[in-house]
Amino acid sequence: MTHYLDHAATTPMLPAAVEAFVESAGRVGNPSSLHTSGRAARKTVEESRERIAAALGARPSEVVFTSGGTEADNLAVKGTWLARRDDEPRRVRVVASAIEHHAVLDPVEHLVERRGARVSWLEPDRCGHLSADDLAALLAEHADDTALVSVMWANNEVGTVQPVAALAAAARAHGVPFHTDAVQAVGHLPVRFDDSGADLMTVTAHKLGGPLGVGALIARRDAVLVPQLHGGGQERQVRSGTLDAPAVHAFAVALDHAVATRDVEAKRVMALRDRLVEGALALDLGISVSGCWRPGDAEGRLPGNAHLLVPGCEGDSLLYLLDAAGVECSTGSACQAGVPQPSHVLLAMGHDETAARGALRLTLGHTSTDADVDAVLAALPGVVERARRAGGLL
Structure with a gap:
């Protein structure tokens, strides 16, 4: 699935x-x-x-x-x-x-x-x-x-x-x-x-x-x-x-449809996002959130956006390993001439290149469910471990 x-x-x-x-x-x-x-x-x-x-x-x-x-x-x-x-x-x-x-x-x-x-x-x-x-x-x-x-x-x-x-x-x-x-x-x-x-x-x-x-x-x-x-x-x-x-x-x-259902849907998706972020932070993997996040905030941050920094990992490795586990997401980084580049957004916000390379963008929407959040949280520990081994950090 x-x-x-x-x-x-x-x-x-x-x-x-x-x-x-x-x-x-x-x-x-x-x-x-x-x-x-x-x-x-x-x-x-x-x-x-x-x-x-x-x-x-x-x-x-x-x-x-x-x-x-x-x-x-x-x-x-x-x-x-x-x-x-x-x-x-x-x-x-x-x-x-x-x-x-x-x-x-x-x-x-x-x-x-x-x-x-x-x-x-x-x-x-x-x-x-x-x-x-x-x-x-x-x-x-x-x-x-x-x-x-x-x-x-x-x-x-x-x-x-x-x-x-x-x-x-x-x-x-x-x-x-x-x-x-x-x-x-x-x-x-x-x-x-x-x-x-x-x-x-x-x-x-x-x-x-x-x-x-x-x-x-x-x-x-x-x-x-x-x-x-x-x-x-x-x-x-x-x-x-x-x-x-x-x-x-x-x-x-x-x-x-999006405008008519926006307020109800934003609250629903925000709750999924908060559970995803809180769950990822609790995994004891050193994960942090990029951008300012606080539970229940759907005004200062898009309700469906969970952007995580995973130290010791390359975002592309995380993406492919999660994809193999049935979770589709993105890194937000650019690729120029076949060479992955750290996100210009994260660099502008003051993150160094090493931190910026370990980015994961997980975004939820109208088809998202608790099962999607559960799948990410279940896959992350093994994915992070494999990505760090691939990078020679374990």
Whole structure:
């Protein structure tokens, strides 16, 4: 039996979303076509857009569909920087946190390497929290040449939740657009675009029970973006491409369900997470928790996130050994040219490379049960012992 604890990577589709997808996929029609079938597909898209907007506290006109979170982040970062730079050539700086997902980090690095952008990194504390005061101080010095601020709503590795409204307010006070990647937060936290103060917000379907390959950039109507794809001019002329009506429909159904059940589900998943963390700490293996964790906290840390540091082990060894034991999880580290790299998130939070290499990310979601937690706790002692032997530490 397989125990899936990698919901932060992707979560299984909800039955209602599968049903919606299959229902729509059985009907032909390009949403851009003017005939009857095309208009029916367009109706599906627009009704879904309205549902997604309502669930996220946005206007339908602010929902720009994309192929997922990575494309939405690229459109937000590159599109805003180019638009602002073109309008005011002095605006070449991007401010971003040092713990962003690579879907933000890599576009920023691209702008630096290929477009002459400058970047200022916001550094987290040991818990992974970012400070609105730090952002305000940075912008007090650099607001005149800053094109964009980008800070994720909740971290994909350690689950730390950021003070998005305060960060957005600091950016707005200096007249700088603010983008937040809310991919991990939607469905687990109360996320409302209108209350956040953000100008741009990234969401995706497959993290909340919808299909892979569809997401959205929520963009204020006055947000100016240079398109990154060119073609038919769909989606406010900023994101060309034929819309996947079945996937958009399933996205809307999954989001509705996630928001409707969020409060109850967050408490249930949080209880499983706390039992997992407490059980792992009690195994006398020297395991610690990365990021700040306290039992019962579903606001400062994502309710389903258990991120553990296992001394004397390589994360990849732990992952493969747990996989062999029927437990699927991740390390959160990167792999470049076949060589595992310690997590940039953990390094930014002040962990050294040795500690960062022994990371395990165990994330729970709507299919998680007590049996999944029991399986992890039963497997960990033997897995850690074997991983340490493989590393020559026993």
